[in-house]
Amino acid sequence: MTRADTNRLVMKFGGTSMADLERIRRAARIVAAEAARGKGVAVVVSAMAGKTNELVAWTDGVGAAAPGLYGDGALSDDEYDVVVASGEQVTSGLLALTLRNMGLKARSWMGWQIPILTDDAHGRARIEDVQGDALGAAVDAGEIAIVPGFQGVTRDGRITTLGRGGSDTSAVAVAAALGAPCDIYTDVDGVYTTDPRIQSRARRLERVSYEEMLEMASLGAKVLQTRSVELAMHKRVPVRVLSSFIEPDENGNLPQHAGTLICDEDEIVEKRIVSGVTMSRDEARITLLGLSDRTDAPADVFTRLAEAEVNVDMIVQSQARTEGAVNLTFTTGRRDARRAADLMTAAKAEIGFEELRVDDDVAKVSVIGVGMRSHAGVAQTMFRALADKGIKFQAISTSEIKISVLIDSDYAELAVRALHAAYGLDAD
Amino acid sequence: MTRADTNRLVMKFGGTSMADLERIRRAARIVAAEAARGKGVAVVVSAMAGKTNELVAWTDGVGAAAPGLYGDGALSDDEYDVVVASGEQVTSGLLALTLRNMGLKARSWMGWQIPILTDDAHGRARIEDVQGDALGAAVDAGEIAIVPGFQGVTRDGRITTLGRGGSDTSAVAVAAALGAPCDIYTDVDGVYTTDPRIQSRARRLERVSYEEMLEMASLGAKVLQTRSVELAMHKRVPVRVLSSFIEPDENGNLPQHAGTLICDEDEIVEKRIVSGVTMSRDEARITLLGLSDRTDAPADVFTRLAEAEVNVDMIVQSQARTEGAVNLTFTTGRRDARRAADLMTAAKAEIGFEELRVDDDVAKVSVIGVGMRSHAGVAQTMFRALADKGIKFQAISTSEIKISVLIDSDYAELAVRALHAAYGLDAD
Numbered sequence: 001m002t003r004a005d006t007n008r009l010v011m012k013f014g015g016t017s018m019a020d021l022e023r024i025r026r027a028a029r030i031v032a033a034e035a036a037r038g039k040g041v042a043v044v045v046s047a048m049a050g051k052t053n054e055l056v057a058w059t060d061g062v063g064a065a066a067p068g069l070y071g072d073g074a075l076s077d078d079e080y081d082v083v084v085a086s087g088e089q090v091t092s093g094l095l096a097l098t099l100r101n102m103g104l105k106a107r108s109w110m111g112w113q114i115p116i117l118t119d120d121a122h123g124r125a126r127i128e129d130v131q132g133d134a135l136g137a138a139v140d141a142g143e144i145a146i147v148p149g150f151q152g153v154t155r156d157g158r159i160t161t162l163g164r165g166g167s168d169t170s171a172v173a174v175a176a177a178l179g180a181p182c183d184i185y186t187d188v189d190g191v192y193t194t195d196p197r198i199q200s201r202a203r204r205l206e207r208v209s210y211e212e213m214l215e216m217a218s219l220g221a222k223v224l225q226t227r228s229v230e231l232a233m234h235k236r237v238p239v240r241v242l243s244s245f246i247e248p249d250e251n252g253n254l255p256q257h258a259g260t261l262i263c264d265e266d267e268i269v270e271k272r273i274v275s276g277v278t279m280s281r282d283e284a285r286i287t288l289l290g291l292s293d294r295t296d297a298p299a300d301v302f303t304r305l306a307e308a309e310v311n312v313d314m315i316v317q318s319q320a321r322t323e324g325a326v327n328l329t330f331t332t333g334r335r336d337a338r339r340a341a342d343l344m345t346a347a348k349a350e351i352g353f354e355e356l357r358v359d360d361d362v363a364k365v366s367v368i369g370v371g372m373r374s375h376a377g378v379a380q381t382m383f384r385a386l387a388d389k390g391i392k393f394q395a396i397s398t399s400e401i402k403i404s405v406l407i408d409s410d411y412a413e414l415a416v417r418a419l420h421a422a423y424g425l426d427a428d
Numbered sequence: 429m430t431r432a433d434t435n436r437l438v439m440k441f442g443g444t445s446m447a448d449l450e451r452i453r454r455a456a457r458i459v460a461a462e463a464a465r466g467k468g469v470a471v472v473v474s475a476m477a478g479k480t481n482e483l484v485a486w487t488d489g490v491g492a493a494a495p496g497l498y499g500d501g502a503l504s505d506d507e508y509d510v511v512v513a514s515g516e517q518v519t520s521g522l523l524a525l526t527l528r529n530m531g532l533k534a535r536s537w538m539g540w541q542i543p544i545l546t547d548d549a550h551g552r553a554r555i556e557d558v559q560g561d562a563l564g565a566a567v568d569a570g571e572i573a574i575v576p577g578f579q580g581v582t583r584d585g586r587i588t589t590l591g592r593g594g595s596d597t598s599a600v601a602v603a604a605a606l607g608a609p610c611d612i613y614t615d616v617d618g619v620y621t622t623d624p625r626i627q628s629r630a631r632r633l634e635r636v637s638y639e640e641m642l643e644m645a646s647l648g649a650k651v652l653q654t655r656s657v658e659l660a661m662h663k664r665v666p667v668r669v670l671s672s673f674i675e676p677d678e679n680g681n682l683p684q685h686a687g688t689l690i691c692d693e694d695e696i697v698e699k700r701i702v703s704g705v706t707m708s709r710d711e712a713r714i715t716l717l718g719l720s721d722r723t724d725a726p727a728d729v730f731t732r733l734a735e736a737e738v739n740v741d742m743i744v745q746s747q748a749r750t751e752g753a754v755n756l757t758f759t760t761g762r763r764d765a766r767r768a769a770d771l772m773t774a775a776k777a778e779i780g781f782e783e784l785r786v787d788d789d790v791a792k793v794s795v796i797g798v799g800m801r802s803h804a805g806v807a808q809t810m811f812r813a814l815a816d817k818g819i820k821f822q823a824i825s826t827s828e829i830k831i832s833v834l835i836d837s838d839y840a841e842l843a844v845r846a847l848h849a850a851y852g853l854d855a856d
Contacts (some may be wrong), residue, residue, distance in 0.1 A: 021486065021489040021490055024490065024608075025490070055518065058449065059521070061449040062449055062522050062525045063525065063528075063529030064525045066530075079522075079524040079525045080521070080525065081521075083518050083522055083525070084515060085517075086515075087514075087523075089510060089513075089517070090483065090509070090514050092510060093487070093507040093510030093514075094486055094487065094490050094507075096510070097491065097492045097505070097507045097511070098490040098491070100507070106507075107506070107507065108507055110510075159538075274730070298825040365821055418597055
C-alpha cells in the first residue's frame with residue numbers, strides 16, 4: 001500500500017495533545033483540515049495526560065494486581081481494565097463534541113462498538129481483529145470517527161486494555177483495518193537521528209524503515225511504542241510521525257509538516273549506513289561470580305529466567321579467578337532486575353555460584369541502520385569512536401541492523417555524541 | 429412482592445458513598461455483610477462525588493448542548509453521554525476490585541453488557557427494558573454484580589444517561605428486573621417527617637407509602653429522585669432508604685439499621701393523616717399585571733408556556749385595578765423562570781398585558797399524607813397554623829394527598845416548624 005491507495009486516513013493524538021480542552025480544540029482543527037481535503041478520517045485518541053496514572057493509582061489503592069499476574073482460571077483483573085479504559089472514553093466524547101461544535105459530523109466508536117477484538121490477557125491484551133466495515137462505511141460517508149485508543153473487547157464482551165503506550169497500536173490496527181495510512185501526532189515533529197536533548201545537531205529523518213524504527217523503539221527512542229511498529233511492519237501500514245503543535249492557517253490548510261515517514265526499506269531512496277543512535281538507561285547488569293564451569297550451568301540460569309518471563313539481552317562469560325569457575329554477566333530490563341536477582345539467590349545452591357552482583361549504573365548505546373547489512377567496518381567505526389573518548393564497554397550485542405554496547409552510565413551522553421559524529425549524522 | 433419473596437437484593441450507593449477509596453471500602457464491607465447472609469447481591473453505584481460535575485463542565489467547555497435540546501433528526505448530544513457515563517464505569521470497576529481483594533466473587537456489568545435498554549433521549553433517557561436473565565443467574569451463582577448507575581444503551585448500541593439523580597432509577601429498574609427489593613444507601617438514615625436541619629424534632633418514618641414519597645420527592649425532599657419513586661410504585665419494588673455510615677461488627681454482621689421502607693399503603697399499619705412537611709425554594713412567581721379579561725387570554729398564556737415545555741404549578745387570577753383587566757399569577761421552577769418571562773415579554777402585544785413581574789423570593793411549603801383522603805379539616809389546620817404565625821400565602825395548590833402554599837421565602841422555616849407541630853409530628 002502506498003499513501004495514494006486510499007482516501008481514508010487514520011490520525012492519532014497522544015495524551016499531551018488531549019491534555020485539556022484547549023489542546024483538544026487544537027487537535028480538532030488539525031482533524032478538520034484533513035477532513036476538508038476530502039479525507040475519510042478516523043481519529044484514535046489517548047486519555048488526558050496524567051489521567052491514566054490517576055486511574056491506575058486508584059486500582060492500586062483497592063488492591064488490584066498488576067496486569068497479567070494471574071494465570072488461566074484464576075480471577076484476573078478484568079476490572080482493572082474497566083477502570084483504566086474510561087480515560088480514553090472521555091477524550092473520545094470530548095473530541096467528537098468539539099468537532100460537532102465546529103459544524104462537522106463526528107461520532108465516537110468505543111472498542112466494543114467497532115468492535116476491536118482482543119485476547120483476554122487483561123491489562124496487556126493483544127488485538128486479534130478489528131472489524132472495520134461499519135467504521136469504514138461511516139468515514140466514507142463523511143462522518144469523522146473517534147476511536148478511544150488503548151482499549152478493546154474480548155469475544156465474550158469484556159473490556160480490555162492493551163498495556164501502556166497501547167494507543168499507538170490501536171491507531172495502527174485501525175489503519176490496517178481501514179486500509180489507510182496512519183499519522184501519529186505527538187509532541188515531537190518526527191524521528192531524529194538521536195535524541196535532540198542530547199545532541200542538538202541531531203537531524204530529523206525524512207524516512208525510516210520499519211526495521212530500523214523497530215530497533216530504535218526497542219532501544220530507547222520513545223517516539224513510538226514497539227508493538228505498534230511491529231504491527232505496522234507486519235500489516236505494511238505507512239506511518240507518519242508528526243508534531244501536534246501546528247495550526248491550520250486562516251483558510252483551514254495545514255502548514256508543511258512532513259514529519260517522518262516509517263515505510264518499507266524499498267521506498268527509501270537515500271541510503272544511509274547508520275540511521276540513528278539511541279541510548280537507554282532502562283537496563284541492569286547482573287553478574288554471577290564464581291559460577292560452576294560445568295557446561296549446563298548457564299543453561300540452568302537462563303532456563304530459570306525464561307520460566308519467570310525475565311527477558312535477557314546481553315550475555316558475557318569470562319574466566320573467574322577461582323579454578324574451575326567462570327563469571328557470567330547478563331543484562332535485563334531494570335524493572336526485572338530485582339526479580340531476576342531474587343530468583344538467582346533463591347536457587348544459589350542448585351545453580352552453584354559464589355556471589356551475585358547487580359549494577360544498574362549502566363547504559364546501553366546502540367547504532368542502527370539497514371545499511372549495515374551490506375557494509376563492513378560499521379563495528380570498527382564504533383569501537384574506534386568509543387576508544388578515542390576513553391569509553392570502555394562491558395558487553396556487546398548485535399543484530400543484522402544494529403550494534404549495542406553496554407557502558408558505564410556516566411559516559412552515556414558522551415558516547416551518543418561521539419557515535420553521532422563518527423557516522424556522519426551531525427547536521428551542518 | 430414482599431421482601432421475603434426473593435433471596436436477591438439490590439443495593440445502591442450514591443456519590444458520597446463512593447467519594448474516595450476509603451468510602452468504597454466501607455461500601456464493600458456493607459455489601460460483603462449482605463452477601464455473607466446468603467443473598468444474591470447486585471450493587472448499583474454512582475460516580476465519585478463531584479466527578480459528574482467535572483465531566484459535565486468539560487462537555488460545556490467544548491460546546492455541548494444541554495441534554496435534550498435537539499429534536500429528532502438533528503445531531504443530538506449522544507457524545508455528552510459517552511463522556512459523563514464514564515464516572516460510574518470507574519467506581520463500578522473499583523468496587524468490584526475491592527470486593528475481590530476481600531476474597532469475594534464480583535464483576536461489573538456495564539449498561540451495554542446487561543443490557544439496560546433505554547430510549548434515545550440522550551442526557552435524560554428513559555429505561556425501556558432491563559434484560560436481567562444473565563445478571564440474575566450470576567448473582568444466584570454467588571457472584572456480586574456491580575452495575576454503574578445513570579447509564580444505559582439504545583437498541584442500536586449507543587451509550588445513554590438518565591439525567592441527574594438517575595442512579596436511583598437504575599437501582600429500582602435493576603431491582604424490578606431481578607424481582608428483588610432495593611436498598612438505597614445514602615448520607616441520611618431514612619426519610620424524615622421534615623428536614624432535620626430545619627426542625628431538629630423531625631422523626632424518621634418507619635414506613636412511607638409510594639404515593640407520599642412521590643409527593644415528598646417532587647416537593648423538595650431530596651432523599652430520592654422522583655422518577656425512581658414513580659418506577660418503584662409502578663413496579664411495586666420495596667425500597668429502603670438507609671445510611672451508608674454504618675460498619676459491620678467483627679463478625680461481619682451489620683448493626684440494626686431499619687431506615688425507612690417505601691412500600692404499598694396497605695403495608696402501613698400505623699395510619700397518619702400527615703406524614704411529612706416539605707419546603708422548596710426552587711420556585712419562582714411570575715405575575716402578568718393588567719391582563720386582558722377576554723376569556724381566552726389565560727389559555728393563550730399557558731399554551732405558549734406548554735409549547736416551550738415550561739411546567740406551571742400554581743395559578744391564581746385576581747381582579748386588576750384597571751377596568752376590564754385581571755392579574756394572572758403563576759409559578760414555575762426557578763430554572764425556567766427567565767425563559768418563561770422572556771417568552772411572555774416577546775409576545776406582550778399578542779397576549780395583551782401591562783406589566784410583568786418575576787419574584788423568586790418565594791418558597792413552597794407542603795404537607796403530605798395519604799390520610800387526607802379520608803380526613804376533613806387538614807387544610808383548616810394548615811391555614812390556622814400559618815395564620816397564628818402571621819404568615820400570608822400567595823397561592824395554593826392541592827392534590828388528593830397534599831396541600832402546598834406559596835409564601836414569602838423569609839417565612840419558609842418558620843412555616844415548616846409551625847406545620848410540623850400542628851400535625852403532631854414533633855418528636856417527644
